[in-house]
Amino acid sequence: MTALLAARDLRWQPAGAKAPIVDGVSLAISPGEFVGILGGSGCGKTSLSRMLAGLRRPDAGTLAWKGAAGSPPRGAVSFVFQDPFTSLNPRKPLWWSLTEAAALAAPLTAAARRSLADELLVQVGLPPDHATRFPHQLSGGQRQRIAIGRALATQPELLILDEPTSALDLSVQARILNLLLSLQASRNIAMVMVSHDIAVIRHMAHRVLVMDAGRIVESGEPTALLAAPRSTAGARLVANFLSADI
Amino acid sequence: MTPLVISNLTVCRRADGRVLIDGLSLSVAAGEVVGLVGESGSGKSLTAMAAIGMLPAGLQQEAGSIMVAGVPLGGLATAALRQLRQRTVSLIFQDPMTALCPTRRIGAQLADVLAVAGCPRTDRVARAMALLADMHLPDPAMLLRRYPHQLSGGQRQRVLIAMAFSASPALVLADEVTTALDVSARAQVLRLLVERARQMGSGLLFITHDLGAARHCCDRILVMAGGRLVENGPAAQVFGQPASPEARQLLAALPERAVPRQPLPVGGGLQ
Numbered sequence: 001m002t003a004l005l006a007a008r009d010l011r012w013q014p015a016g017a018k019a020p021i022v023d024g025v026s027l028a029i030s031p032g033e034f035v036g037i038l039g040g041s042g043c044g045k046t047s048l049s050r051m052l053a054g055l056r057r058p059d060a061g062t063l064a065w066k067g068a069a070g071s072p073p074r075g076a077v078s079f080v081f082q083d084p085f086t087s088l089n090p091r092k093p094l095w096w097s098l099t100e101a102a103a104l105a106a107p108l109t110a111a112a113r114r115s116l117a118d119e120l121l122v123q124v125g126l127p128p129d130h131a132t133r134f135p136h137q138l139s140g141g142q143r144q145r146i147a148i149g150r151a152l153a154t155q156p157e158l159l160i161l162d163e164p165t166s167a168l169d170l171s172v173q174a175r176i177l178n179l180l181l182s183l184q185a186s187r188n189i190a191m192v193m194v195s196h197d198i199a200v201i202r203h204m205a206h207r208v209l210v211m212d213a214g215r216i217v218e219s220g221e222p223t224a225l226l227a228a229p230r231s232t233a234g235a236r237l238v239a240n241f242l243s244a245d246i
Numbered sequence: 247m248t249p250l251v252i253s254n255l256t257v258c259r260r261a262d263g264r265v266l267i268d269g270l271s272l273s274v275a276a277g278e279v280v281g282l283v284g285e286s287g288s289g290k291s292l293t294a295m296a297a298i299g300m301l302p303a304g305l306q307q308e309a310g311s312i313m314v315a316g317v318p319l320g321g322l323a324t325a326a327l328r329q330l331r332q333r334t335v336s337l338i339f340q341d342p343m344t345a346l347c348p349t350r351r352i353g354a355q356l357a358d359v360l361a362v363a364g365c366p367r368t369d370r371v372a373r374a375m376a377l378l379a380d381m382h383l384p385d386p387a388m389l390l391r392r393y394p395h396q397l398s399g400g401q402r403q404r405v406l407i408a409m410a411f412s413a414s415p416a417l418v419l420a421d422e423v424t425t426a427l428d429v430s431a432r433a434q435v436l437r438l439l440v441e442r443a444r445q446m447g448s449g450l451l452f453i454t455h456d457l458g459a460a461r462h463c464c465d466r467i468l469v470m471a472g473g474r475l476v477e478n479g480p481a482a483q484v485f486g487q488p489a490s491p492e493a494r495q496l497l498a499a500l501p502e503r504a505v506p507r508q509p510l511p512v513g514g515g516l517q
Contacts (some may be wrong), residue, residue, distance in 0.1 A: 034507075040429065040430050041398070138513050139286070167425075169286045170496060172285075172454060174499035174510035175512050181507060181508075196326055196428045197501075199502035203502075237430075240429045240433040241429055242436070244457035244461050244497070244502065245500065
């Protein structure tokens with residue numbers, strides 16, 4: 001099967017850094033696949049996810065979208081940031097934030113934007129009357145739903161999520177994870193989730209990649225890999241993870 | 247003297263009389279590590295604020311009593327309350343970046359805390375270096391000259407823990423201190439926090455929504471829901487056989503207990 005997005009030998013070293021942040025990473029993401037990226041602070045996982053989303057240009061390496069060399073077309077890949085509060089414009093009502101990306105991709109009338117916002121709110125499980133509210137009027141979980149709704153506005157085939165639930169309570173996290181599972185089931189969207197939470201990645205991912213010092217050091221099916229990690233970085237992550245399970 | 251005893255505490259909102267903490271009773275013994283867990287809005291942080299006499303404006307204590315190291319907070323004069331906060335009880339916040347002053351060096355901020363704790367001026371540098379060394383921070387002399395933004399999140403949180411224990415407090419309240427940290431920094435900060443509390447015989451009330459952290463470091467777990475205490479027992483009992491439906495609901499949302507890629511059970515409440 002042709003990969004939805006394939007990355008080959010991506011490298012990035014910011015000016016002044018002693019070592020590359022991303023150091024020769026190659027990977028392929030299939031349609032509808034859920035890929036988890038695990039790693040400690042500074043391992044390069046967030047930088048890699050930004051390159052996959054086209055938010056950061058690599059120093060070297062290539063991307064291919066559905067087999068064709070080059071970056072994904074506009075709107076095909078969306079990004080959900082860690083902090084739902086700082087990623088939404090505090091001075092704009094939610095309908096505006098939800099439809100901003102769609103309005104940039106193609107001109108939309110105000111009525112069309114409102115109607116699209118209502119549709120997106122329903123998709124992420126919020127009532128349409130939230131369209132006129134502002135970010136500060138929502139809970140953390142509701143704001144993250146808005147961030148996911150905004151990411152869906154361009155009908156992406158790949159959603160990249162950077163620690164989307166790390167700022168949330170357990171039950172709110174559970175609702176967001178359930179929403180992502182239902183979106184995958186109904187729309188077959190591929191997802192890449194960056195996290196340091198082993199339990200979340202094991203629950204959600206078809207495949208997990210472990211990163212350390214800018215490289216992918218291990219990959220595989222999450223339950224098997226996390227039960228017996230082969231890499232030092234994988235073993236360190238598992239050893240430091242404080243599970244609440246008895 | 248028991249570091250913290252809260253009896254039948256009820257806190258209401260003045261504007262509409264809504265009860266936010268409802269008849270809460272708990273205690274933390276010397277050297278004991280007690281985890282206070284629950285969802286957002288369950289009243290965990292409000293309990294901590296009440297325990298240091300710092301209820302937010304608009305809220306009032308309707309009933310109950312709070313004793314910190316044998317001193318009843320009710321009716322305490324402002325000066326006495328300030329002294330209690332300086333010498334007897336410490337609070338460690340979630341975000342070390344906003345808890346530290348960004349424009350002052352770590353050494354100056356530690357010296358302030360030591361001055362309040364009664365440490366003579368000539369001893370402060372040596373004492374500050376010893377506190378940082380206790381937190382396993384490398385090169386304490388260099389660290390004293392650094393600004394908060396030059397430290398990692400885990401290092402900043404360890405500086406705050408050093409400050410919190412500088413006056414040998416009877417009670418330490420740690421409010422979501424590991425939420426902003428990654429897995430390895432979190433494990434290290436937790437280990438140091440608990441180690442320090444046990445060494446100094448301080449009671450530690452560890453407030454968190456991170457059930458994994460609570461399970462690993464606490465002697466006893468308290469679960470709050472809707473402003474009430476719904477569970478109180480050793481970690482093995484609370485996590486293994488929770489008695490209340492609220493605690494069972496909370497634990498059911500743990501991804502590590504679920505079948506991979508199957509919907510997690512969720513109850514009502516916040517979205």
